[in-house]
Amino acid sequence: xxxxxxxxxxxxxxxxxxxxxxxxxxxxxxxxxxxxxxxxxxxxxxxxxxxxxxxxxxxxxxxxxxxxxxxxxxxxxxxxxxxxxxxxxxxxxxxxxxxxxxxxxxxxxxxxxxxxxxxxxxxxxxxxxxxxxxxxxxxxxxxxxxxxxxxxx
Amino acid sequence: xxxxxxxxxxxxxxxxxxxxxxxxxxxxxxxxxxxxxxxxxxxxxxxxxxxxxxxxxxxxxxxxxxxxxxxxxxxxxxxxxxxxxxxxxxxxxxxxxxxxxxxxxxxxxxxxxxxxxxxxxxxxxxxxxxxxxxxxxxxxxxxxxxxxxxxxx
Amino acid sequence: xxxxxxxxxxxxxxxxxxxxxxxxxxxxxxxxxxxxxxxxxxxxxxxxxxxxxxxxxxxxxxxxxxxxxxxxxxxxxxxxxxxxxxxxxxxxxxxxxxxxxxxxxxxxxxxxxxxxxxxxxxxxxxxxxxxxxxxxxxxxxxxxxxxxxxxxx
Amino acid sequence: xxxxxxxxxxxxxxxxxxxxxxxxxxxxxxxxxxxxxxxxxxxxxxxxxxxxxxxxxxxxxxxxxxxxxxxxxxxxxxxxxxxxxxxxxxxxxxxxxxxxxxxxxxxxxxxxxxxxxxxxxxxxxxxxxxxxxxxxxxxxxxxxxxxxxxxxx
Numbered sequence: 225x226x227x228x229x230x231x232x233x234x235x236x237x238x239x240x241x242x243x244x245x246x247x248x249x250x251x252x253x254x255x256x257x258x259x260x261x262x263x264x265x266x267x268x269x270x271x272x273x274x275x276x277x278x279x280x281x282x283x284x285x286x287x288x289x290x291x292x293x294x295x296x297x298x299x300x301x302x303x304x305x306x307x308x309x310x311x312x313x314x315x316x317x318x319x320x321x322x323x324x325x326x327x328x329x330x331x332x333x334x335x336x337x338x339x340x341x342x343x344x345x346x347x348x349x350x351x352x353x354x355x356x357x358x359x360x361x362x363x364x365x366x367x368x369x370x371x372x373x374x375x376x377x
Numbered sequence: 378x379x380x381x382x383x384x385x386x387x388x389x390x391x392x393x394x395x396x397x398x399x400x401x402x403x404x405x406x407x408x409x410x411x412x413x414x415x416x417x418x419x420x421x422x423x424x425x426x427x428x429x430x431x432x433x434x435x436x437x438x439x440x441x442x443x444x445x446x447x448x449x450x451x452x453x454x455x456x457x458x459x460x461x462x463x464x465x466x467x468x469x470x471x472x473x474x475x476x477x478x479x480x481x482x483x484x485x486x487x488x489x490x491x492x493x494x495x496x497x498x499x500x501x502x503x504x505x506x507x508x509x510x511x512x513x514x515x516x517x518x519x520x521x522x523x524x525x526x527x528x529x530x
Numbered sequence: 531x532x533x534x535x536x537x538x539x540x541x542x543x544x545x546x547x548x549x550x551x552x553x554x555x556x557x558x559x560x561x562x563x564x565x566x567x568x569x570x571x572x573x574x575x576x577x578x579x580x581x582x583x584x585x586x587x588x589x590x591x592x593x594x595x596x597x598x599x600x601x602x603x604x605x606x607x608x609x610x611x612x613x614x615x616x617x618x619x620x621x622x623x624x625x626x627x628x629x630x631x632x633x634x635x636x637x638x639x640x641x642x643x644x645x646x647x648x649x650x651x652x653x654x655x656x657x658x659x660x661x662x663x664x665x666x667x668x669x670x671x672x673x674x675x676x677x678x679x680x681x682x683x
Numbered sequence: 684x685x686x687x688x689x690x691x692x693x694x695x696x697x698x699x700x701x702x703x704x705x706x707x708x709x710x711x712x713x714x715x716x717x718x719x720x721x722x723x724x725x726x727x728x729x730x731x732x733x734x735x736x737x738x739x740x741x742x743x744x745x746x747x748x749x750x751x752x753x754x755x756x757x758x759x760x761x762x763x764x765x766x767x768x769x770x771x772x773x774x775x776x777x778x779x780x781x782x783x784x785x786x787x788x789x790x791x792x793x794x795x796x797x798x799x800x801x802x803x804x805x806x807x808x809x810x811x812x813x814x815x816x817x818x819x820x821x822x823x824x825x826x827x828x829x830x831x832x833x834x835x836x
Binding site: 251253254255257260262308 | 403404407410461
Binding site: 409411414415418419422445447448449450451452453454455458 | 562564567568571572575598600601602603604605606607608611
């Protein structure tokens with residue numbers, strides 16, 4: 225059993241989940257016929273974008289509110305390789321955070337539904353001067369209120 | 378013998394040449410152990426940047442003068458594959474142009490000095506409103522004057 | 531009007547067409563907010579793969595028959611930029627060829643259905659010793675017979 | 684002060700260090716003008732390859748001995764962004780391991796010698812059937828003997 229990537233507190237709303245699907249491209253595999261490890265950051269990103277878009281916490285939503293959300297930490301665990309032309313899904317799980325952070329977990333599964341790759345990313349929130357925000361902006365808090373109210377996911 | 382990519386007129390100064398060298402990376406080769414064809418645009422770009430920097434016609438030089446130079450046309454001819462870890466050179470040849478264009482030819486050679494890949498790119502010059510310039514900006518013309526005077530290359 | 535990339539002879543079957551759709555990714559755009567020119571080879575590839583899969587002339591079909599089909603020539607014409615998050619389609623048109631070659635044309639269109647990028651690729655057929663085939667393999671010729679018979683497309 | 688990525692035992696030889704240098708490419712930065720987080724896996728890889736080559740533990744050395752060394756874990760901490768055209772160094776530190784693993788730490792520094800990015804990777808050793816090796820192959824152990832003897836680094 226995998227150790228959880230993020231700690232949760234009793235009473236935290238359950239993570240939100242979004243899953244995207246696609247096939248491994250020819251130019252993504254190496255001489256061994258397996259996906260080069262450096263490409264998985266892009267697979268995670270696809271799911272991160274879908275997650276943000278689905279709840280109104282996308283890149284442009286922050287931009288429109290004068291906030292940027294750079295990646296502070298990225299972690300990847302490789303369990304099984306993906307191979308050329310293989311169909312796979314990437315699930316993004318957004319974990320509840322009381323801090324001004326975006327905590328996402330990622331789970332890639334192959335066509336046999338085996339977990340091939342897992343990981344997480346932590347994003348900070350900065351204003352346009354590059355200062356770290358101590359509290360999430362109002363539009364983000366409005367999304368969290370809906371989340372806690374069970375209106376999302 | 379290869380057909381020339383660009384027409385030249387009698388009296389045009391000879392092309393300027395800059396060559397860069399590097400090795401094929403692990404993540405650039407495919408399942409056959411050869412460089413995926415889509416990566417060569419990046420190899421050409423490395424030489425394009427080196428060419429621009431060497432004569433003062435780099436990306437930032439145009440930017441500082443309110444000019445952007447998007448690629449209008451890119452062409453690649455693949456003669457021989459490059460393989461993993463192979464050392465190769467990319468030569469950029471800037472061809473003289475009386476029009477407000479940047480015409481570059483590229484020649485990639487392997488360690489045995491065989492030509493493996495050739496091609497060319499054509500760049501337009503636009504102002505910041507996206508309008509095509511009919512004449513190159515003064516700093517560009519100053520470089521061309523030096524070129525014609527034999528002070529470059 | 532664009533000049534045709536490939537010559538056709540009277541009586542040649544019409545090109546086969548397949549179109550794929552997707553959005554521009556965050557990591558595909560440059561500082562100007564437009565797609566970096568070197569990424570379009572990958573956009574073409576997505577449509578090339580879809581074309582091959584749709585008629586039984588995919589990478590694996592050739593592999594299974596001891597044939598590899600390297601790109602010999604790639605050409606791109608950039609008409610308009612694609613921007614971040616923009617939805618676009620890539621159409622691959624396979625042109626009839628009596629020679630042992632795969633000739634494909636590509637047309638990228640933005641959401642307003644404007645043509646943004648066009649180009650073509652030419653692929654050779656080689657046996658596993660790297661020798662150029664003078665005639666297409668039987669499975670390829672069987673596909674062409676169907677094509678001429680109007681059973682495809 | 685950063686927490687160490689790897690535990691060391693008293694008596695373990697000091698890590699081996701190799702540093703590579705290069706500039707940020709135009710196609711590596713995003714709309715904000717900073718390097719997209721997913722590209723750093725490639726920066727680490729460049730230093731990993733240089734490290735392996737410098738001590739005889741490169742990709743080909745393992746291959747020649749029937750061993751593959753897939754990445755099992757990759758971690759990145761982003762402290763400061765790198766920007767377009769910025770010169771940076773990537774240091775790979777190979778940490779001593781009694782297990783059949785390759786443990787490397789990475790430190791990226793900008794031209795002002797500030798640490799911008801850190802991280803680590805863990806690689807397993809597998810035979811050609813994909814079975815995890817319980818002990819490193821003899822050629823690897825020979826390198827370790829030299830390392831312990833102070834003949835490396």
